[in-house]
Amino acid sequence: MRGEASRIADRESRDSLAPKLRDTGKDAWRIGNELFKITGVLDRNIALERALTDPSRPVADKTAVLKELFKGAEHPMTMEIMLDLVARRWSRARDIANAVEDFGVDAMMYYADATGTTLQVSIELSELHSALLGLPVVRAKLYDDQASSEARVKLFREVFEGKNLNVVTMRLAEHATCNLRRRRYLETIQWLINKFSRHMGESMVTVTTASPLTKEQSERLEKIYTAKAGRPVHINPVVDPSVLGGMRIQIGDEVTDNTVVAQLQHLHRTVKAGA
Incomplete structure (x- = not known):
């Protein structure tokens, strides 16, 4: 802090x-x-x-x-x-x-x-986050402070070679592993996603769920938030199994967290306060 x-x-x-x-x-x-x-x-x-x-x-x-x-x-x-x-x-x-x-x-x-690639970079960061959730060994190695920064960057390039990531996505992702700054790798990628979401404001709606959104869910959310914003928005899906269920929706700095883990945390605080 x-x-x-x-x-x-x-x-x-x-x-x-x-x-x-x-x-x-x-x-x-x-x-x-x-x-x-x-x-x-x-x-x-x-x-x-x-x-x-x-x-x-x-x-x-x-x-x-x-x-x-x-x-x-x-x-x-x-x-x-x-x-x-x-x-x-x-x-x-x-x-x-x-x-x-x-x-x-x-x-x-x-x-x-x-360069007109802000939306592309934001999407790629989210896809990178989702991909790494399924690669725990790779994820651990990307923030292993016992390995050299060169080795961590090399690993990242080997794993994501051929994905045709934008140069900005690559630079941000490599910075995150090159200079760990006492952070876990996935936390840094999520921080970057949040910064891009705030930067794009209401044009970007980041939706975090335990499993991938269906096409129908994504289209419905896009329709709802386009109507709210009064202009087209992009649904930026992030898959994070740790939320257990429900949705966490971020639009700029505004966050609505209806995930199962958030509800459990709220219940725990309520019980603790009443004890």
Whole structure:
């Protein structure tokens, strides 16, 4: 959990710079890759994180650290993002790496927007999630921190070779296993799905069920939510056996969870509160 200062810093920075990042168009691909690389550097160097987030250190000193680190090889937008982040106050040193990664994913989404592939990437991430649910051994190896990042990326490419995944899907999926960031692989893919769902707003309805939706169910849901939104929507199905039954529906930031596991959790809380 991020502290209040970090949540404010992250939100204000992204609100301020999102329009500029969006306007970089296809350059967002380069920016996203640079930000992912910086995330990895920060994760491996707590001393650097502390140097860039120390509230007692002048911003000019932090700027000098960044310029020495990048040596002018970065995209100007990458440097603008980093300069903005180091000028803000953070609850914990490592929270700045989370913010950099968030910007990296945003950049990849804006690149997908610029190339007209946002919906395709969102669908592919959901299909990847569903496929990995049936591959527990592969899934475990993709977040095995005892294996090298190169070995994990190689495994991913071997398993999904020939699937003709979009370059953004591939880059996001490889980032998730290359830099584990203390997360299970499937959790990261679900996080990415949620970010794309929010990014697309009411155009994307993510429906999580224990077993695949039938064609009739998908068409009925599409009809219902198209009427609600007043414009065509896409049903983004996610299969997750752990929900046991029912449906979890997400539209942007709005979530309606009527899954069996959610109902059981609610019952448990009710019983516990009444005990």
